[in-house]
Amino acid sequence: MNEKIFRTDTKALVGSVIIGIVMLIMMQVTGRIDAILDPTLLLLNGTCWAFFTGLIVLMYRQPAGIIAGVVEAVVAMATGYSPLGFFFLFANVIGSIVYSLISSRFSMEKLSHHIIAMLGTAVTGNLCVMVGLIYVFHLDWKIALLSSSITAFVGTIVAGILTKSIYGSLQKSALLQ
Amino acid sequence: MGLSKLDPRTKLAWYVLMIYFSLISGTVVQLCLVLLAGIMASLILTGSLKQYKVVILILLFLGLQILVVQLIFCREGVLIYQWGILKIYSEALPLAITGLLKASIIVFASMQFFTSASPQEFTLMLMKFKIPYRFAMLVGLSVRFLPLMKAEYISIIDSQRTRGLRMESAWDNLKGIFPTFLPFLYRSVRRATETALAMELRGYGRTKTRTFTSNIALKPYDTVLISAMLVVIIISLTSKVLPLI
16 A cells, blocks of 8 residues: 555544534635635635645545545535535545545645646545536636636645744644654 | 335435426426425425425525526517617526526525435435545535635624724725635635644544444335436436437
8 A cells, every 4th residue: 555645543433523623614604705705716715625635635645535535525515515525425535536646646745746636636626626616606617617626726825835834843843743 | 104214315316307308498387386396205205394484585586596697688579678789688587487487496405415415315325436535524524614614704704894894885895805705715724734734643644444323225215216216217218319310
């Protein structure tokens, strides 16, 4: 089993659930702010999603990333906080797997490594959300593509920087040992 | 027959059926029929729709969001109003209604499914799908921790407010994300470590299998219902795919 991708100890499994709930709460907070500031782009929400997807994979690897994503999507569906909740399920799972695959090839010590891994995650995740925008919101595919591209671009840059900085501080704090 | 008597797998099949029809239905009439079928099923099996009262407010908010999106971006139909770059087309409202109906079915079906069974039933259902118990039991853990984590986040917000952090407007909330989120994240990581240690000390994951106080088994009516729902999906898929061949 590739240790850079998989980790199945109890700490990783429990951590995935708890950080998945943290992700859910933060997604709800940022979603509400987005609904007032930018209801069509959801930049904060997209950035928050990309950041947590990356952070959980770095902290607990797989299947923790997938579990956290499923927890977030399922509770989002059950509480009805977003009509795209069903598509979040695919976005979270695929985005997390992509982040794992990319990050396992890098040392993840440079900002460029984080940005590259985040780019793959943001693009694949936002593609799933784009399908949701087309099917549920009935948006024209060009508009949906534009909206998803902007969210993916902002998410890649901001979440990449945030992931590096916060993961670094978590490592220094010895909370992950 | 009450909802609690049905096997979680039957409820899962019903959920898949509802999601499938919400995605493939294109007209308002079709979507209304699907939503009505979901509401009727809930009414027959539970005898009440009280638990969905909270959804109405959420859906009104969602409807408003979808309407804004359609008013800004819809380019179908006839141009009925223009103000600068903002153009409103005649199809914006019908598309917003269709979008709202689809969203309503997805939200309603999700609530129906996820509130219809206990965490232990979901755990047992996952184990029937051959998922190891170490993973399946995380359902119960997430249900247990959700209110605790929410309370913890609120307590961190309150602590930061007493230190002078303003959380009144949307802008204040935006500025308040980092001072509230970082302590929340660090406390959550510490809590995860402590919980995992406590669980391991109680024997979690020591053996490959474990026993449960209850079990689930498909009854004849569950088998009939699941088969019927599968047949409906297959017929619908065939009718969609065949004209393309």
